Amino acid sequence: MSLRINQLAPDFTAETTHGQKNFYDFIGDGWAVLFSHPKNFTPVCTTELGAMAGLEGEFDKRNVKIIGISVDAVEDHHRWKADIEKATGHKVDYPLIADNDLAVAKLYDMLPEDAGDSAAGRTPADNATVRSVYVIGPDKKIKLILTYPMTTGRNFNEILRAIDSIQLTAKHQVATPANWQQGEDVIITAAVSNEDAITRFGAFETILPYLRKTKQPAN
Structure with missing residues (x-):
């Protein structure tokens, strides 16, 4: 299997x-x-x-x-x-x-x-x-x-980093960028409209039409 x-x-x-x-x-x-x-x-x-x-x-x-x-x-x-x-x-x-x-x-x-x-x-x-x-x-x-x-x-600090991302993104409609560390900015997922993003996260930065960053939500 x-x-x-x-x-x-x-x-x-x-x-x-x-x-x-x-x-x-x-x-x-x-x-x-x-x-x-x-x-x-x-x-x-x-x-x-x-x-x-x-x-x-x-x-x-x-x-x-x-x-x-x-x-x-x-x-x-x-x-x-x-x-x-x-x-x-x-x-x-x-x-x-x-x-x-x-x-x-x-x-x-x-x-x-x-x-x-x-x-x-x-x-x-x-x-x-x-x-x-x-x-x-x-x-x-x-x-x-x-x-x-x-x-x-194996790098178990990387596994901890990945778990931080997995647990965060399971709670919020965000993703984490390359080399992300706890407390750094995150990516707003495509499923969230700009209007909804303001309601959910407040201010955000549009880098590309499909790449928007915001502060990490509180766990």
Whole structure:
């Protein structure tokens, strides 16, 4: 199954470092970030899991829960967590899904159906495509998908920036321009007339007939 933005995120139940979790129950009425890893005890992923742990408070502020997934067993996850804390100084308190049967990786279209049903004997290169980030909203729909190569560490500050945009634009009829940061001007969508824009946002700047900017609305 090929996943796209605005599709329902596939639900699943899996073993994690916090016990058995149902994904939809875990999300509840908030937001979630699911981010995947091809193998435990790999260098780039070790730095990523630690970086995410260091930013957990920022995700909490946005009502976003974090859950990781790696193609290995729970016992390996617990051992890996000690390495992550040693390497990065951050303790991983969010749950890590054990996907040693590859079920979730295949459910999320990160591995083909013929990949088998066991992580045993598989190398990180075999699982190279299990390097995705999914942002999922309270409606359980996928809002963002990012996939990275194994040699490129993910920028989780960018994911926070994207979440700020997604949450803002879900509430107001605006979009955010390239390189937008929290508090900067936003774009008024085409669905809003000039008259309605004045009512909604007050003053705005017309740069092109189809490009109008205004101050960021208050959340």
